[in-house]
Amino acid sequence: MDPVTGEMYKPPVKGRMINLINILDSIIEKKLSINEADDILEEIIDKFHDGELETIPQEELCLDKFEWTAIGFGIYLSVLAGWRKEGWPTKCSKCKKMINYREFGWKIVNDELVCIKC
Numbered sequence: 001m002d003p004v005t006g007e008m009y010k011p012p013v014k015g016r017m018i019n020l021i022n023i024l025d026s027i028i029e030k031k032l033s034i035n036e037a038d039d040i041l042e043e044i045i046d047k048f049h050d051g052e053l054e055t056i057p058q059e060e061l062c063l064d065k066f067e068w069t070a071i072g073f074g075i076y077l078s079v080l081a082g083w084r085k086e087g088w089p090t091k092c093s094k095c096k097k098m099i100n101y102r103e104f105g106w107k108i109v110n111d112e113l114v115c116i117k118c
């Protein structure tokens with residue numbers, strides 16, 4: 001409250017709208033449906049391509065570089081949200097070789113983690 005005017009205090013508006021969306025947590029917490037999340041992802045990527053985003057989509061959507069890479073492979077968002085919650089798979093879904101996703105060397109095929117040799 002402003003003691004002089006009695007109005008509610010409003011923080012100064014910065015140069016841009018702060019509009020970060022933690023897309024996976026929102027799915028996990030059921031604040032977003034998968035369809036809504038898909039729409040947001042599409043919108044953010046379109047804005048990025050149109051030069052309307054001051055950050056990169058990865059930042060805008062609060063994704064780490066591994067999650068963002070998986071999205072680049074076209075993973076279904078609900079699968080990825082599950083991985084954030086429960087942990088990533090540790091094996092190639094085809095040959096069962098161990099995979100440390102943090103070391104890359106993987107791809108996503110049909111929403112499953114697969115080593116690059118498969």
Ligand SMILES: [Zn+2]
Pocket residue numbers: 092093094095096097114115116117118
């Ligand atoms: Zn494999």
